[in-house]
Amino acid sequence: MPLVRSLISIPAGVERMSVSLFLVLTAIGSLVWNTALILAGYLLGEQWHLVESSVGVFQKVVLVAAVAAVTWFVMVKVRARRSVSEKVK
Template sequence: MENWITEIMNTYGYIGIFLLIALENIFPPIPSEVILTFGGFMTTTTNLSVVGVIIVSTIGSVAGAIILYGIGLLLNVDRLEKIVDKWGHILRITSKDIHKANAWFQRFGVWAIFFGRLVPLIRSLISIPAGMSRMHMGIFLLFTTIGTLIWNTLLVSVGAVVGASWSDIVGYMDIYSTVVYLILAVLIVLFSVFYIKKRRKVRK
């Protein structure tokens, strides 16, 4: 996939970066780390500029986030509640759980959006619950843009500094992603155990 990404960026420049980053937000398995660090490296060998790559990649990220936000609007809480009423018993989820999760996101969603944009995989998917909870579009765009700008600036700048060694940074980002995923997995397990115990106490 790296060869395909770098070929598109070499061929289409800013347009290629925009399209790849927008696609990366919609299809998370495409690694933004490769796009951004290689984009930074390209500023040392082409007429692309660091500022230009950062701006274009940020616009692409926000465009992709808006699409996922729109999907979240279609998967609103009421529709999700109907699905849970029909199939939720399999995962032991009730419509009440959905409303609790929605209330939590409405309360803390702004910071979830901001910090979520700094976490691989989560940075893309976090836009869906924002749409589902009907987060104000202006607030969503503001914190999405700020978080995205920080992420993009960091990786593009590092790619520009290390030059031809940009692929080494991708390796370090893979380690970062793995650590983040492990932490998230542990938190999910702990939350699940806590939730199950709490429900058992309520039933008793």
């Protein structure tokens, strides 16, 4: 899911996550995802096309969840900044 991998770096950068932690977490996520797909393909053998349709649905669910999480993250940050600016006034 290239789009999610690209978008996840935005909140990581905003929060100034260390590059090493980001790389470790990205590698773990990639390992889990790829392992699941490899195992599913291996276990299904010639029926691998069944995985393809399931992965498509799962990707959409993950994408919607990621967009919701990023939206929530941005809203929390904006509200926090507004709160701080109102206290300064």
